[in-house]
Structure formats: structure tokens, C-alpha cells
Amino acid sequence: MKKLTKIIIVIIVFVFIIALIISSIKNLYVELFVSKSKKIENVNFEESNNIENENSNVNENILYEVVLNENDAAQIRKQINDWRLVLVNSENQLPSNFSLDLAYIDKTRQIDSRIKKELEQMLGDMKRAKIGDIWVQSAYRSVEYQEKIYQEKIEEYVSLGETRERAEILTLKVINKPGTSDHNLGLAVDFNYVDYNFDKTSAYEWLNQNAENYGFVLRYRKDKEEITKIDYEPWHWRYVGVEHAKKMNELDMCLEEYVEYLSLN
Numbered sequence: 001m002k003k004l005t006k007i008i009i010v011i012i013v014f015v016f017i018i019a020l021i022i023s024s025i026k027n028l029y030v031e032l033f034v035s036k037s038k039k040i041e042n043v044n045f046e047e048s049n050n051i052e053n054e055n056s057n058v059n060e061n062i063l064y065e066v067v068l069n070e071n072d073a074a075q076i077r078k079q080i081n082d083w084r085l086v087l088v089n090s091e092n093q094l095p096s097n098f099s100l101d102l103a104y105i106d107k108t109r110q111i112d113s114r115i116k117k118e119l120e121q122m123l124g125d126m127k128r129a130k131i132g133d134i135w136v137q138s139a140y141r142s143v144e145y146q147e148k149i150y151q152e153k154i155e156e157y158v159s160l161g162e163t164r165e166r167a168e169i170l171t172l173k174v175i176n177k178p179g180t181s182d183h184n185l186g187l188a189v190d191f192n193y194v195d196y197n198f199d200k201t202s203a204y205e206w207l208n209q210n211a212e213n214y215g216f217v218l219r220y221r222k223d224k225e226e227i228t229k230i231d232y233e234p235w236h237w238r239y240v241g242v243e244h245a246k247k248m249n250e251l252d253m254c255l256e257e258y259v260e261y262l263s264l265n
């Protein structure tokens with residue numbers, strides 16, 4: 001009898017160890033797959049210019065995990081009726097029927113036609129100021145396109161054996177939820193390599209000093225991460241119009257704060 005008990009214990013321990021090994025291998029596989037597919041996505045994003053490059057950075061998508069408290073959100077929804085100040089974030093999603101008049105700024109990239117002149121003026125002045133290379137890496141992206149690749153990514157995780165719930169969580173780490181990106185508005189541009197080192201360039205320095213004169217502000221500031229719920233993005237500049245840009249900088253506010261400020265005043 002004692003011998004039998006020993007055998008049973010040995011079998012249980014053995015099965016437990018095997019299960020542990022299998023689980024580790026599965027996790028490793030998912031990790032490898034996720035990082036690999038992220039790279040592929042990155043390439044696709046650059047080719048299509050339709051989807052956020054910064055989506056590839058897992059850390060930048062914390063916005064879905066943290067939501068504003070109900071009072072804040074209610075205040076923000078009371079926002080002023082100004083197309084330049086439309087706020088999109090995890091709490092304020094664009095309607096799926098949102099449409100706008102787009103204009104090309106080069107062969108592939110489009111932007112809200114109402115800001116084309118100021119954007120081109122700014123880029124021209126930057127080049128004339130000899131601040132080094134500057135180009136728009138990414139501009140408008142349609143909600144439909146984002147929805148398509150968002151759903152495809154979920155299905156991909158499901159086919160790998162993830163539950164739908166977990167597949168959505170994993171997807172949100174690499175793709176912005178459709179309708180929650182400034183780029184869906186056609187009012188935002190990403191400059192150069194969509195790289196954190198952009199803030200060490202003279203182009204960034206120039207933007208910090210002059211972008212407001214063309215109606216642009218740094219959308220995701222380092223010191224406002226708690227409010228925007230998005231990690232600092234030195235490359236992402238948002239159009240809000242000259243007077244609002246100047247006022248925002250003067251008040252030292254990000255868009256969430258500014259819209260709330262206006263709705264209260």
C-alpha cells in the first residue's frame with residue numbers, strides 16, 4: 001500500500017512538471033509570435049500609411065486600461081462646438097459615420113483639407129529654417145481601416161487559442177481601438193521616424209517654439225501622461241488652430257484639460 005501511495009505521488013508530481021513545461025512553451029510561443037507579428041504590422045503600417053506606427057509600441061496603449069472618472073468625462077463631453085478641438089480618446093470615440101473633406105499632402109498621405117495650408121506653411125518654414133530633415137510619416141487614417149485590422153488581429157489571437165476576451169486585450173496592446181485616435185480626425189501628424197529621439201532634434205526644438213503659430217500643439221506631453229492616458233509622443237502633433245494652440249501653451253494645458261477648461265468657463 002505504501003508503495004502504491006509513493007507511485008501515485010510520483011505520477012502526480014510528474015504530471016504537474018509536464019503541465020508546467022507545456023505552459024511555459026505555450027507562453028514562449030505566444031510571446032515570440034506577438035513580437036514577430038508586431039514587426040510585420042510595422043512594415044505594413046509604413047507601406048499603407050493608414051495606421052498608427054506608434055501602435056506598435058505596447059507601452060503607448062495604456063489608455064484603455066485607465067478611464068477618466070465619470071464627472072471628468074461628463075465635463076469633457078460638454079465640449080465646445082469647434083471642429084478644431086474635437087477630443088478623441090478612450091472616453092470620447094468618433095462616431096462610425098464620421099466623415100471629412102480630405103486633401104493630399106503628398107502622393108499617399110491625406111489630412112483634413114482645412115489644415116492643409118497651415119501644415120504646408122509650417123513644413124516650408126521649417127525647411128527654410130534649416131532645422132534638418134523633417135517629413136510627415138503619418139497623417140489621416142480611416143476608422144474603417146483601423147476597424148478592419150483591429151478585428152483581424154483579434155481573430156488571429158483567437159485562432160491561436162486565446163479566449164475572445166484575452167484576444168481583445170492582446171490586440172489593444174498593438175492596435176489603437178478604432179475611432180479613438182487623433183489620426184482618425186485628420187488633424188494629427190507624426191513626424192520623421194516616429195521615434196523617441198525625435199525630441200533631441202532641432203526640428204523638435206523648432207516645433208516647441210513655433211508650432212503654435214501654425215495652430216499645432218504637442219498632443220501627448222510627458223508631464224500630462226496621467227491626464228491623456230497616453231505615453232509621451234514627441235513626434236505626434238495635433239492641429240487645434242492658432243488661437244487655441246497659443247492659449248493652451250499659455251495655460252500649460254493638454255487638450256483634455258483645455259476642453260474641460262473651456263466647458264467650465
Ligand SMILES: [Zn+2]
Pocket residue numbers: 052054183188189190235236
Ligand atoms: Zn500619431
